[in-house]
Amino acid sequence: MQAWQTKVAVLSLAIVVFLLLQALGTVRGQGAKTPAKKASSVKAEMDVPYADGGDEHMLDLYPPDKKGFTTVVFTFGGGWHTGSRKAVAPIGEKLQALGYGCALPSHRLSPQHKFPAQAEDIAAAFAWVKTNIAARGGDPKRVVLMGHSSGAQLSLLIAADPRYLAKLKLAPADIAAVIGLSAPVDLEPRKDGKGFGNSLMAGRGADVFNRDATIMRAASPLNHITKNLPPVLLIVGERDFPMLEGDAKAFVEKATAEKSRATMMAAKNRDHMGVVRALLEDKSDVLESVLRFLREVKN
Helix, strand or coil, rough: CCHHHHHHHHHHHHHHHHHHHHHCCCHHHHCCCCCCCCCCCCEEEEECCCCCCCCHEEEEEEECCCCEEEEEEEEECCCCCCCCCCHHHHHHHHHCCCCCEEECCCCCCCCCCCHHHHHHHHHHHHHHHHHHHHHHEEEEEEEEEEEHHHHHHHHHHHHHHHHHHHCCCHHHHCCCEEECCCCCCCCCCCCCCCCCHHHHHHCCCCCHHHHCHHHHCCCCCHHHHCCCCEEEEEEEEEEHHHHHHHHHHHHHHHHHCCCCCEEEEEECCCCCHHHHHHHCCCCCCHHHHHHHHCCCCCC
């Protein structure tokens, strides 16, 4: 038991380091191979309100110079208590350059705002894009949710649990597809102490859920899978947090049993941050899998 507790402590430290790196905008900094953009080279709408409430209820929109495009609503990671849409701006620029629209929303953060505020915000951001993207040339029937880490959990949750979109008179069927990068899909602490939720409980990660196992269970996308789930792609790094790959496989198995489409990919030699950084690398296994999945999105 002592050996496992040591592993949990190390994992918790890794999560804290990851969150600090996110706060410092590591995703932006790791795009070193991507040339710095000129001020006139990117067409974007910055700081667009998708709901009332200031900066935490704004998004940045990167539409491509074409019509009928697919739009990705990408939510940053940061353990539900840190992060910024500005830190993942290179992802918006990358997808735009590849012919996709990209919306980068912010959301309310813990500790000031507890769950489900974060999920409610991403649902509202999706609804805004769904309603307004046609005016920018996009196809409102092809709006995809994507996120990294906690952002992936939020994206998957509103696609699996219909309550969030129902408040906005929408349903999971209105989501064209979902992509989860290093997604925590099972947040409920396990009796054996070896779950992702246990690592959250060992640090500050569970604070947003009031350290309540019942709330963490309700926040777990794995527990809301039905036949109505949109197509899902999960990508986990081979060197990611150790329980994420097993949880992703469980998600795919449960979705398949419900006759929903879900697939998982293990990215070679990628750790937790390496998975999202790979989106900025030309011809990376992660980027190629994401683009292949997006090409298959149907009206």
